[in-house]
Amino acid sequence: MGGMNITEALVAEHTVLLQLFDHVESELLGIASLESLQLLARIIERLLHSHGEAEEDLVLCALDHSLEDQGRRERFHQEHQELDERFKQLQTATDLETARRLFYGALQASRKHFRFEEESLFPFASRVLGKDILLELGQFRALAQAEIESDGITR
Ligand SMILES: [Fe+2]
Numbered sequence: 001m002g003g004m005n006i007t008e009a010l011v012a013e014h015t016v017l018l019q020l021f022d023h024v025e026s027e028l029l030g031i032a033s034l035e036s037l038q039l040l041a042r043i044i045e046r047l048l049h050s051h052g053e054a055e056e057d058l059v060l061c062a063l064d065h066s067l068e069d070q071g072r073r074e075r076f077h078q079e080h081q082e083l084d085e086r087f088k089q090l091q092t093a094t095d096l097e098t099a100r101r102l103f104y105g106a107l108q109a110s111r112k113h114f115r116f117e118e119e120s121l122f123p124f125a126s127r128v129l130g131k132d133i134l135l136e137l138g139q140f141r142a143l144a145q146a147e148i149e150s151d152g153i154t155r
């Protein structure tokens with residue numbers, strides 16, 4: 001069975017998410033209600049969350065194989081927490097301008113986080129895990145996503 005390995009799959013997800021961020025960002029000024037803006041943010045947050053869970057599984061797998069690179073893993077977890085926090089804050093904002101500013105900030109922080117992952121975290125995980133495990137994890141990710149798609153309709 002062919003298919004993408006997990007880091008290729010995650011990078012492909014980044015590409016899609018980045019396009020979505022650009023699009024959302026270009027629409028942000030035109031959104032006139034706090035509720036609409038927060039709804040849009042929740043959609044993005046949900047996509048990012050599912051993506052982040054797959055990454056956390058990947059890093060967990062890599063953990064057993066290497067005691068080095070602790071700083072890289074700490075940064076990774078810290079940035080995931082920070083992103084969660086930014087999206088949470090956005091939902092508690094009580095005025096449109098604040099929410100919009102937080103939205104721009106969250107998108108910018110996400111872009112920066114993606115770059116760190118692509119330049120530093122994924123190469124590290126690839127190095128310690130090896131081809132076969134990366135491929136297996138990629139297949140799990142494809143299966144999990146197919147499930148999300150088939151049950152997303154009813155939710
Ligand atoms: Fe991430």
Ligand SMILES: [Fe+2]
Pocket residue numbers: 010014051052055113114117
């Ligand atoms: Fe990512």
